[in-house]
Amino acid sequence: MEFRDGPIDGIIWKSLRFFKDHRGWLVELFRHDELDAQWHPVMAYVSMTEPGVARGPHEHVDQADYFCFYGPSNFKVYLWDNRPSSPTYGNREIRLVGADDPYALVVPPGVVHAYKNAGDVQGIVLNAANRLYKGWGKTEPVDEIRHEEHADSIYKLI
Template structure:
């Protein structure tokens, strides 16, 4: 696992009315501080990749749909620099994924329905000076193939 990336598996409390699950608590120390919460929906097959931040950490959760999430460590001083990790997240695998600053990240929507991502950041978005550094989804530096291999 890429250094400083953290996963929190969610516990669902189910009854005959549905379920309840805690996402983020202040006593878990997942985020160094709270900056912003955002919500986005993407259609099946869409790839949103890659970008990274110099100042903020991200905490991702997919409450509906499913996604293939790819991380690539760009931090020169990290013990896992150059490492790529893949996570499968969404309603079939409800986890929170902490993405530290300096780690490029992106996702591809899997399946036949849209995916919704709810994410928390340690900084608020500043349109005058966005903390968004971009790499193409097919970046040679990362070298990841988004194709699904059927066996």
């Protein structure tokens, strides 16, 4: 399969706004009143990614991810629409977000995703997924299809 560049149906991009004063800054990452209930988080985690390092590509069958890229580095975000029933099936979307252009985004199930720290400092990413990792009590299989483990993967980070 060859992907074409274009927006992906169901991806929600939300610009993040910093409120700064003499103490530092504050940024709202999530509000229930700004996001459809199906995407509301049930758990959250923060990850640190070294410069030049990528996470993904992978996808989920049922889980949606709510990523927040706000710094201190920039990240190149890669999305591939792998949902045959989607009107944008076969589209690829790539954006540079983070310190210079802070964004949150919802990645629905079936959309393959990856991100790479494109800066020269460690980068922090928050993810607030709408499903529990490994289910309640961590007793279920992980909802993840890992494409990064295959050298011949069609999902290439460029």
